[in-house]
Amino acid sequence: NTMVANNIPGPVESRCRDMHKVKRKETVFSISREYGISETELIAANPELKGENKIKKGTFLCIPYPKAQTEQSTQSQAIPTDSELFRENRKETERFSTIKAAVILPFLDGVSKSESSRMVEYYEGLLIAVDSLKRTGTSIDLYTYNSGPENTSLNSILGKSEMKDMDIIFGPLYQQHIKPLAEFAKKQNTRLVIPFTSKDNTVFQNPAIYQINTPQSYLYSEVYNHFVRQFPNANVIFIEASQDTKDKAEFIKGLKDELRNRSIPMKSLKESVAVESLKTVLRADRENIFIPTSGSNLTLIKILPQLTLLVREQPESRIHLFGYPEWQTYTKDHLEAFFELDTYFYSSFYTNNLLPAAINFTKTYRRWYGKEMDERYPKFGMLGFDTGYFFLKGLARYGSSFEKNMQGLDLIPIQTGFKFQRVNNWGGFINKKVFFVHFTKNFELVKLDFD
Structure with missing residues (x-):
C-alpha cells in the first residue's frame, strides 16, 4: 500500500524517499518500523502527527530517508529514470x-x-x-x-x-x-x-x-502482524526476566504498543512468581499467551517448571508459551515442555530434520x-x-x-x-519472510506460513 511519489498530486519534497497511505489501525510506531526509521524521524517529516494518538485512515505520510544517510545525499536523491533501473523493466525478457x-x-x-x-x-x-x-x-x-x-x-x-x-x-x-x-x-x-x-x-x-537477513524493524513488524492474526482473542502475560533482557527490549516495546493499539489485554509478572499467582492472571474467555522478556536458555530453565505445573493444574485453560528464534538451539533440552505448553516461536529460518x-x-x-x-x-x-x-x-x-x-x-x-x-x-x-513454529499438544511440529 505504499504509493509511488510521482502518482500523488502536487509537489513532493526530495526529503521523502516514499509516500505511505495510512491503513486502518496503523500507528506512528508500526509505520516507522515498516520503513526502518524512528518515530521521531517520521514525526519530524510529518509535523501534523505531533501529539496525535491516532492517524486518520487514507492520510498520506512522507517517509524520510534513514538518519544514517547524509543530508547531502538525501537532498540530491531523486526518483530514478528508467535507464537507472534493471533492463527487464524496459526491454523484452532476455x-x-x-x-x-x-x-x-x-x-x-x-x-x-x-x-x-x-x-x-x-x-x-x-x-x-x-x-x-x-x-x-x-x-x-x-x-x-x-x-x-x-x-x-x-x-x-x-x-x-x-x-x-x-x-x-x-x-x-x-x-x-x-x-x-x-x-x-x-x-x-x-x-x-x-x-x-x-x-x-x-x-x-x-x-x-x-538482502536475505531481514532488518530487525521489518522483522518485528511482520511478527506483530502475524501474532494478532494468530491470536486475535489473546490475553498476553509478559514474564519479566531478571537478566538478558536488553536484546529483546525493542521487540517487547513494539509488541506492547501493537497490543495496546488493538485493545488486546496484557499483564506483567516477575519470572520468580509462584503458580498460584500465575493462576490469577488467566482468563477463561481468551487464549493465555505467556511471553518472557528474554530469549536466553537461562530464562527458560527458570520459568518452564512453573508454567508446566500451571498447565497440569489448569487443563481447561487455553495456555501457550511464545518466544524467539534462538529457542531452536535449546529445543533438545526442552522438547517435552514445549509440547506440553503448546509453544510457538517466530523465525525467518527453520527446518524440521524429519522432513x-x-x-x-x-x-x-x-x-x-x-x-x-x-x-x-x-x-x-x-x-x-x-x-x-x-x-x-x-x-x-x-x-x-x-x-x-x-x-x-x-x-x-x-x-x-x-x-x-x-x-x-x-x-x-x-x-520479509517470517514463520511461526508450533509445538502442538499432540506432539507435532508445525511451521505456520502466513502467505
Whole structure:
C-alpha cells in the first residue's frame, strides 16, 4: 500500500524517499518500523502527527530517508529514470543461455577459523544447489573469490575482466565490503545477494541488492502482524526476566504498543512468581499467551517448571508459551515442555530434520564432504543451498524478468523462506519472510506460513 511519489498530486519534497497511505489501525510506531526509521524521524517529516494518538485512515505520510544517510545525499536523491533501473523493466525478457554467478566471501588469509568455517559451509551448500540445477539442464558458470578479512580492498577482484559479465553475485560477509560491491553491482546491472548482515542501509538506495537477513524493524513488524492474526482473542502475560533482557527490549516495546493499539489485554509478572499467582492472571474467555522478556536458555530453565505445573493444574485453560528464534538451539533440552505448553516461536529460518528435503540434503552434504554441518542456527550449508537454488533457478526460469516473476517460484526451501519486497522506488529488495513454529499438544511440529 505504499504509493509511488510521482502518482500523488502536487509537489513532493526530495526529503521523502516514499509516500505511505495510512491503513486502518496503523500507528506512528508500526509505520516507522515498516520503513526502518524512528518515530521521531517520521514525526519530524510529518509535523501534523505531533501529539496525535491516532492517524486518520487514507492520510498520506512522507517517509524520510534513514538518519544514517547524509543530508547531502538525501537532498540530491531523486526518483530514478528508467535507464537507472534493471533492463527487464524496459526491454523484452532476455534468457540466459549460461548463468554467470560469482561468490565473494572470506575463506582464507587472516579470517578467523569460526568465520571461515561458516563461509565454507555456505559455499558447500551453494555448490549442491548448482549441481542440482545442472542435472536439470541449467547451465551455470560459477566463479569463486576469497575476499580476505574486512580491511582488505575488493578492487583486485572487481577489476577482473570476467566480473563485468556476471548475472548475479553472492556476498559479502563484512559490512565494510558492502558499499564497494554494491556500487559495482549497480553500475554493471548485476544482482547482488547479501546473505548475512541486516545492518546496512545500502539496500534503500540501490536497486541491485537483495538482502536475505531481514532488518530487525521489518522483522518485528511482520511478527506483530502475524501474532494478532494468530491470536486475535489473546490475553498476553509478559514474564519479566531478571537478566538478558536488553536484546529483546525493542521487540517487547513494539509488541506492547501493537497490543495496546488493538485493545488486546496484557499483564506483567516477575519470572520468580509462584503458580498460584500465575493462576490469577488467566482468563477463561481468551487464549493465555505467556511471553518472557528474554530469549536466553537461562530464562527458560527458570520459568518452564512453573508454567508446566500451571498447565497440569489448569487443563481447561487455553495456555501457550511464545518466544524467539534462538529457542531452536535449546529445543533438545526442552522438547517435552514445549509440547506440553503448546509453544510457538517466530523465525525467518527453520527446518524440521524429519522432513524428506532436509533428510536428503543432509545425506548429500555428508556424502559430498564426509562431515556433518555445524550445529548452529541457521545452518549455513542449508542457507547456501536455499539462496543459491532460489536465485539461480529463478534466473534460469525467468531470465531478466526475474524481479517481475519471482513470487511465482513454487520452491519449498529447506530452511530459509523468501518473501522479497522492494523497499522503495529506487531501492533494492529485503526478505520479509517470517514463520511461526508450533509445538502442538499432540506432539507435532508445525511451521505456520502466513502467505
